[in-house]
Amino acid sequence: xxxxxxxxxxxxxxxxxxxxxxxxxxxxxxxxxxxxxxxxxxxxxxxxxxxxxxxxxxxxxxxxxxxxxxxxxxxxxxxxxxxxxxxxxxxxxxxxxxxxxxxxxxxxxxxxxxxxxxxxxxxxxxxxxxxxxxxxxxxxxxxxxxxxxxxxxxxxxxxxxxxxxxxxxxxxxxxxxxxxxxxxxxxxxxxxxxxxxxxxxxxxxxxxxxxxxxxxxxx
Amino acid sequence: xxxxxxxxxxxxxxxxxxxxxxxxxxxxxxxxxxxxxxxxxxxxxxxxxxxxxxxxxxxxxxxxxxxxxxxxxxxxxxxxxxxxxxxxxxxxxxxxxxxxxxxxxxxxxxxxxxxxxxxxxxxxxxxxxxxxxxxxxxxxxxxxxxxxxxxxxxxxxxxxxxxxxxxxxxxxxxxxxxxxxxxxxxxxxxxxxxxxxxxxxxxxxxxxxxxxxxxxxxx
Numbered sequence: 001x002x003x004x005x006x007x008x009x010x011x012x013x014x015x016x017x018x019x020x021x022x023x024x025x026x027x028x029x030x031x032x033x034x035x036x037x038x039x040x041x042x043x044x045x046x047x048x049x050x051x052x053x054x055x056x057x058x059x060x061x062x063x064x065x066x067x068x069x070x071x072x073x074x075x076x077x078x079x080x081x082x083x084x085x086x087x088x089x090x091x092x093x094x095x096x097x098x099x100x101x102x103x104x105x106x107x108x109x110x111x112x113x114x115x116x117x118x119x120x121x122x123x124x125x126x127x128x129x130x131x132x133x134x135x136x137x138x139x140x141x142x143x144x145x146x147x148x149x150x151x152x153x154x155x156x157x158x159x160x161x162x163x164x165x166x167x168x169x170x171x172x173x174x175x176x177x178x179x180x181x182x183x184x185x186x187x188x189x190x191x192x193x194x195x196x197x198x199x200x201x202x203x204x205x206x207x208x209x210x211x212x213x214x215x216x217x218x219x
Numbered sequence: 220x221x222x223x224x225x226x227x228x229x230x231x232x233x234x235x236x237x238x239x240x241x242x243x244x245x246x247x248x249x250x251x252x253x254x255x256x257x258x259x260x261x262x263x264x265x266x267x268x269x270x271x272x273x274x275x276x277x278x279x280x281x282x283x284x285x286x287x288x289x290x291x292x293x294x295x296x297x298x299x300x301x302x303x304x305x306x307x308x309x310x311x312x313x314x315x316x317x318x319x320x321x322x323x324x325x326x327x328x329x330x331x332x333x334x335x336x337x338x339x340x341x342x343x344x345x346x347x348x349x350x351x352x353x354x355x356x357x358x359x360x361x362x363x364x365x366x367x368x369x370x371x372x373x374x375x376x377x378x379x380x381x382x383x384x385x386x387x388x389x390x391x392x393x394x395x396x397x398x399x400x401x402x403x404x405x406x407x408x409x410x411x412x413x414x415x416x417x418x419x420x421x422x423x424x425x426x427x428x429x430x431x432x433x434x435x436x437x438x
Contacts, residue, residue, distance in 0.1 A: 037256040039265035046258035048302040083267040096347045097365040128315045146316040168415045181422050182415040196387045196401040203400050
């Protein structure tokens with residue numbers, strides 16, 4: 001059964017044909033990304049800070065890199081916007097006007113709250129395994145001092161929208177006859193493991209690192 | 220002569236050793252990126268929208284994808300935050316606590332204003348050539364109807380900061396002896412030209428597309 005995260009605040013006003021409100025489609029974009037841009041307001045000024053995150057069901061856990069400033073103006077919760085953007089390609093049309101970017105993005109609105117002490121280790125596990133699947137169980141266990149020094153925010157995935165653009169340029173009908181090259185520059189990402197210079201001798205790159213990949217766009 | 224974009228609003232509060240306020244360093248990050256995340260406030264709610272941009276000197280031109288909503292609450296100018304993030308790698312430490320991301324990011328604060336009609340074509344040229352260098356002169360010239368339908372914002376690069384993290388993980392001293400693989404997953408991007416299916420026959424991929432690249436991080 002499909003869920004709808006649509007609200008009047010998240011209606012995509014420009015190019016609504018590109019808008020998606022379905023939870024599964026939004027979750028797929030969130031699962032492919034690992035850096036989000038968090039927007040918050042302090043003294044009327046907006047701030048946008050990049051940070052890592054992980055998804056579990058209908059919640060995001062946000063690593064608290066920006067938490068000090070985010071939370072400094074609030075008590076227990078703070079209105080945020082969390083945006084995840086995957087850039088798949090550059091769209092080169094025959095006119096500047098129709099140049100575009102192929103992308104998949106999610107914009108979520110909501111109130112974040114601090115994760116309580118007893119749940120912090122779990123939240124860190126979700127974030128770690130979201131960014132590098134299967135990483136957590138290979139690590140030295142987290143200790144109490146680290147948990148005390150870490151702020152994690154919980155953010156509900158309840159109100160938001162996605163926008164998706166794919167495919168070739170859309171030019172004006174009469175421009176297709178022009179002798180101008182048009183098409184896309186598709187972007188692919190490679191991940192190369194580099195040993196820590198201080199690595200213990202004899203340790204091979206493990207499978208969860210060697211096999212690291214993210215799902216890509218449907219071409 | 221180096222310029223300083225530092226202000227009390229842009230002081231990096233967390234991990235200040237990673238902070239950079241020098242204009243040239245900030246400009247280099249802006250020039251490598253081509254999608255920014257724009258933060259604005261409407262009815263107390265922050266919004267973060269990805270959009271394309273171009274830099275010219277001490278100004279950014281922002282493509283108006285989000286302009287309708289951004290400008291709906293303002294008269295001629297609106298306080299924004301413009302953030303550009305380049306993700307260079309994932310940092311896999313021996314503990315979850317020291318996991319990190321290698322990145323270069325810029326956070327700029329300021330007021331954006333609409334570009335006036337007589338300057339719009341120039342602003343579009345800056346944006347187009349920022350994203351795909353040398354593209355503009357190959358295109359069908361922009362026409363008045365397109366200019367009328369386009370909103371471009373001008374944003375001053377006067378107040379902001381950059382943050383940079385590079386290199387291997389930094390683990391706790393006693394953790395280096397553990398038999399846990401640590402290192403980085405370095406990210407490289409490839410750009411592959413794909414012809415528009417409606418391309419006129421016989422048009423080869425031009426040099427400005429074939430040779431497309433962005434400067435990368437200093438490794």
